[in-house]
Amino acid sequence: xxxxxxxxxxxxxxxxxxxxxxxxxxxxxxxxxxxxxxxxxxxxxxxxxxxxxxxxxxxxxxxxxxxxxxxxxxxxxxxxxxxxxxxxxxxxxxxxxxxxxxxxxxxxxxxxxxxxxxxxxxxxxxxxxxxxxxxxxxxxx
Numbered sequence: 001x002x003x004x005x006x007x008x009x010x011x012x013x014x015x016x017x018x019x020x021x022x023x024x025x026x027x028x029x030x031x032x033x034x035x036x037x038x039x040x041x042x043x044x045x046x047x048x049x050x051x052x053x054x055x056x057x058x059x060x061x062x063x064x065x066x067x068x069x070x071x072x073x074x075x076x077x078x079x080x081x082x083x084x085x086x087x088x089x090x091x092x093x094x095x096x097x098x099x100x101x102x103x104x105x106x107x108x109x110x111x112x113x114x115x116x117x118x119x120x121x122x123x124x125x126x127x128x129x130x131x132x133x134x135x136x137x138x139x140x141x
Contacts, residue, residue: 003105004080008060014052024102030111033124050130058086070100070109077101088126093119
């Protein structure tokens, strides 16, 4: 079973604990609602706790594999694209998760892209509220 398959299974099962072994210690998570990445396994795991609670009817509907340059060093790395559908606050979302893998097979970089813009806004609001509620970011509203 590939790392992408194990990741999909962890998300499908809402198995937060299974995600820990899949991420490198220095993972970078690029969000569609934040310019700078979330960095480090503890913060990214916290973010996934919020995401698993926030998405409604989340399901992967496709998968592609290959290689792509990473944002951290620009060298080609094994990669997978997971296509998904979900809802947040009643807004339908269509998106992709782009996973880049380290030499040991774990996920070292994770990028999420979603559409439409109204869904991006709803997702950003819900995730920020969840991160603030979990004490992962200051509630600076």
